[in-house]
Amino acid sequence: MTLDWTERPDSLRSWLVAILGAVAMVFTFGTPLSYGVFRGPFSDAFAVSPVALSGVFSIMLFTFFIGSGLVGVFGTRYPTRPLLLVCTAATVLLAPSLYVADSLLWLTLVFAVLGLALGTVFVLVASVVPRWFDSRRGAATGLIFVGNGLGLFLLPPIWQLAIDRFGVRLGFLLVLSVTAGAFALTGLTCRRPSWASQSTATAGDVLEWLSRLVGTRQFQLLFVGIGFSFAWYQLLAAYAVDLFVARGLSEATAAATFGAIGGVSIASRIGSGYVADSVGSRRAFLASLYLAAGGIALLFVSNPGGLVAAVGLIGLGLGGAATLYIPVLMGIYDPEKDTAIVGMFNVAAGVCALAMPPLGTASITYTGGYTVAVGLTFVVSVIAVWAVTRATR
DSSP states (O other): OOOOOOSSTTSHHHHHHHHHHHHHHTTTSTTGGGHHHHHHHHHHHHTOOHHHHHHHHHHHHHIIIIIHHHHHHHTTTSOHHHHHHHHHHHHHHHTTGGGTOOSHHHHHHHHHHHHHHHHHHHHHHHHHGGGGOSTTHHHHHHHHHHHHHHHHHHHHHHHHHHHHHHHHHHHHHHHHHHHHHHHHHHHHHOOOOTTSOOOOOOHHHHHHHHHHHHTSHHHHHHHHHHHHHHHHHHHHHHHHHHHHHHTTOOHHHHHHHHHHHHHHHHHHHHHHHHHHHHHOHHHHHHHHHHHHHHHHHHTTOOSHHHHHHHHHHHHHHHHHHHHHHHHHHHHHSOGGGHHHHHHHHHHHHHHHHHHHHHHHHHHHHHHSSSHHHHHHHHHHHHHHHHHHHHHHO
16 A cells, blocks of 8 residues: 655644644743742853843843744745754754843843744744644644643653753753654654645735734724733743642642643644634633633632643643634634734734733742732733624624
């Protein structure tokens, strides 16, 4: 029997692109949202205060979401493969950079470029891979976001282990070297399929389209709703490890528990694609946000059972929300502007990301506890539910 690698929707070639896209996704969100693990060791290694470092990581999230979002918006006319290979080259160059970086300014530059490279890979993979599918698009989108969930599950404890065993600089080099290898594989295989038209829009055309889009009430609500659908997790990531340590866990166990949220999300990333194919992306997306809000509320409960339930519900909500926001957007806007749409709503997440790490750190520093931080996280998740419901009703 011969395998049919013909380039057509839902073919074996399509699934190869999706699988390698999922591998790349492991290293996109996982590293930027491990900044709770970085804060202590980097503060000691570079003699920088945790509050100042939270600003560095805020800039990393800013470039991850906003910088890569702008690349997605204005780079939609350029081929995918060269952009992926540029991100690979940038990651290779950054891997040994901490042996040179010796100041807060250098750290800011390193993490800003890293965020841009990781975020651009995310935008390209998330927008191009679904174009390889027709009848199995929901399942394929779920698959690439399984990689995303694996990153949230695996990268925090991997970073913790690498830094503990090898130190900040060598650990950074090793993890980013593996990241670059994964991006190289994806860059060699992932491109826009032949039947998906490449945009010929100029920068002026894109700006004109954006000006019309921004003036609509639906876009404004979605910009808030999608941004806050990411913001609650960005805020949680700023203090979750410290919260779990305060609840009696060791640092390694706390990092693993935070990673378990991403691990639990893997199941919902797989299942949510199939659920969305049956009941619709909007309903499944909103259900995921409700689950996340319920899990955040359980963080007010200090007993072990409450923590386990919180991790479970937050993980289920995170996986569904992260997987389904793209099908929701593609059902509203022209799919031919796929990369631009994903990029534009990455900007929404980036606007929120500027405030989340410093806000989480400051709320704990000035109150001496975690109640305000958890309360803020819950409020952000509720706003996300409200805005998306209003925008899509």
